[in-house]
Amino acid sequence: MALPSRPVRILLVDEEETLTHVVRLALELEGWEVTAVHSAAEALADRSRPDIVLLDMMLPDGLGTDVVAGMRAAGSRANVVFVTGRAEHEQRAAGYAAGADGYLTKPFSLEELVDHVAVIVRRLGLSPSSRVAGDLILDTEAGMAWRAGELLPLTSLEFELLRELVERRGAKPTTSELVRAVAGRGIRIPAAFVTRMLARIRTAVNGVGRPMLVGDDAGWQLG
Template identity: 50%
Template structure:
């Protein structure tokens, strides 16, 4: 699976800071754009949405929290990480209440910044270890699973079963084929337990969403959009 570069919009009026941050993120292979105020940031988000936004609380024309409030009010779930010198509890509460995903205070290390962004990149399915199918994202490094940015809780064995279905998406696999795929990764499961685990995995992945994991009329297991 080819992963495109992560596109990040940095919204901050401090030129030296945005320059250093842009260089650090570019070293990760990510593409960075810069906006100096809230109005220009909103225009860029609406015309060419980035994958995530790094946002200062204090902007020349508005508060960063107001920008996020506007996004969330319009239904935009774009991940936003606040990067700011404002460290009070009240500022943090305001940022998360507005809909921020994380809050990093200045000064910060560039390594810390990358470490805090990486979980979001994995959730978006844009990490080198990511695998995506429709709105389903698996991350092989952490065995985490998401659907539409919502975490799906699976056991390690259930993750491997879902991974096996993803490897053959659109093709029905028998129970034996799924169990052999899991065994090939060093895990052995009795058939009767395997059935229960597949049923639990299917329920967790599908939940109240459009079904992706299917049990076919012939008894096969398949990952498909319909």
């Protein structure tokens, strides 16, 4: 399990300096570290190693799609979101084809943008409430879990059992030990449902074609 040890790094790329100033302040109020640039050349020359890139489609010296393609070619794995007034299907398709992960169209409120980024932060396992085990990420505040970026369809009680497996990673707790542990957090799980819930968790986390992460050999464990 790994916990975030540094601020989330965000690269904001937009030619409108007034807009970037306001957006930067809103993002920094969340405790995130923001670098703002205003051209494609500056974006490609940036060395801040961002976790998230908020990128306009139309820049004074090129297209946002070229920036994404250049970042991907250089090995960047940042989560790239286009923040642009270009809402046409063709533009969206071009953005995703270039390697973007999301698309947010203008106009938007600052609250909407911050909420959008906050979801990405949680999904990447960069929130203070994140719990990480390999490519499995839990957010204990939101009660949500992802594996390899895919949201897992878990109920709130199933999430709490999975959280306990993550907290006990490497151990082999029995079902009764898991139930007692979550009861210590004030969460009551009917004993008759536990085996079925753990089986659903295993199916959701392991999925099809993924390396097995949750097993039940000699006690439930997260390997």
